[in-house]
Amino acid sequence: MFSPQGPSARELVGQALTSVERGYDLLAPAFDHxxxxxxxxxxxxxxxxxxxLGPFDRGLDLCCGTGAGFHVLRRLCRxxxxxxxxxxxxxxxAAAQAQAAGGERAGxxxxxxLRADARALPFRGAFDLAVSFGAFGHFLAADRRALFATxxxxxxxxxxxxxxVAAxxxxxSAGYWLLWGFDAAMRARNALWHPPFVMYYRTFPLSVARAELTAAGFTGVRTLPLPELGLRPDGAPRCRLVLARRPPEPAADQAGPPLTRRDHT
Known part of the structure; x- marks a missing residue:
């Protein structure tokens, strides 16, 4: 599963016995391997x-890690x-890789x-597009509510x-028991060791994603199949792209309840 440049099993265990933030600080040099x-x-x-679905002017990568998602945003955002x-x-x-890629070559x-907590973003009405890749397993349900609201x-x-979101x-199946075992091990670790290291694979299915996004005020929550990533035996895609929009501002001449300051952001 790991290249020779990746972390050893001992290093991974040591990282998992710290916090999420400290663990990824330690893992960062080898993360892409x-x-x-x-x-x-x-x-x-x-x-x-x-x-x-664009055009998009400004893009945000939530929990960007080493910057893999920039390959998406730099091609879409002007x-x-x-x-x-x-x-x-x-x-x-991420900074080192962006510098090595160079603006002209990467496009x-x-x-x-920005180093910041994704549950308390310092932005208001700033972006046309936000993406995230593989990060939501690091958030419990209450934290995801704050994340989606901000x-x-x-x-x-x-x-x-x-x-x-993968199916x-x-x-x-072997994959089912692997994820079940990983989550069980993490729950046991967090019950016995502090600070917690939140990383669960089975807490954010598509049904939960839809419900939490809707509760956070997103509308038009839907999915697009990503068929190039493969199909299940029943023909369903192995991976879908979840899409959710912030509602547009109501027209000025439409009657309705008074807008709050947050609605104007």
Missing amino acids: TPFRTPDAVLAATTRALTG RAVVGVDRSAGMLAQ GPPPAL TRAALRPGGLLAFP PPRVG
């Missing part, structure tokens, strides 16, 4: 699916790309990086949030 980095095929499929993460180590790697605006506020009216493995 692990299976945890979003595969290029997922990034390419996401780019294809979003291409016809004016600005911003990556947010809590891990200083991951942001340092699109160079990314700006992401909605960071989007302009009519702005789009997009992220891929769950078949019950009883």
Whole structure:
């Protein structure tokens, strides 16, 4: 599962016994040599699916890590790309990779990086598009509610949030038991060791994503199949792209309840 440049099992255990933030600081130099980095095929499929939904001027990568999602945003967004993460180590790697890629060769605006908690973003109405890749397993349900609420506020009216969600493995399959065992081990670790390391694979199915996005005030929540990532035996896609929009502002001449200050952001 790991290349020779990746972390050893001992290093992974040591990282998991710290916190999420400290663990990723330690993992950052080798992160792109692990299976945890979003595969290029997922990034390419996401780019294809979003291409016809623009145009987009400003893009935000939530929990950007080492910056894999910038490959999507720099191809779609014309004016600005911003990556947010809590891990200083991951942001340092993202900055180094962006510099190595170079603006001309990578195309699109160079990314700006900000160390911040994605549950309390310092933006209001700033972005046309927000994406995230593989990060939601690091958030418990209450944290995801805060994350989606602050992401909605960071989007302009009519702005789009997009992220891929893989289909769950078949019950009883090797993949099913692998994820079940991982989550069980993490729950045991967090019951016995502090600070907690939140990383669960089975807490964010598509049905939960729809419900939490709707509760956060997003509308038009839907999915697009990503068929290039493969099909299940029943013909359903193995991965879908979840799309949710911040509602547009109501027309000035429409009657309705008074708008709050937050609604004007």
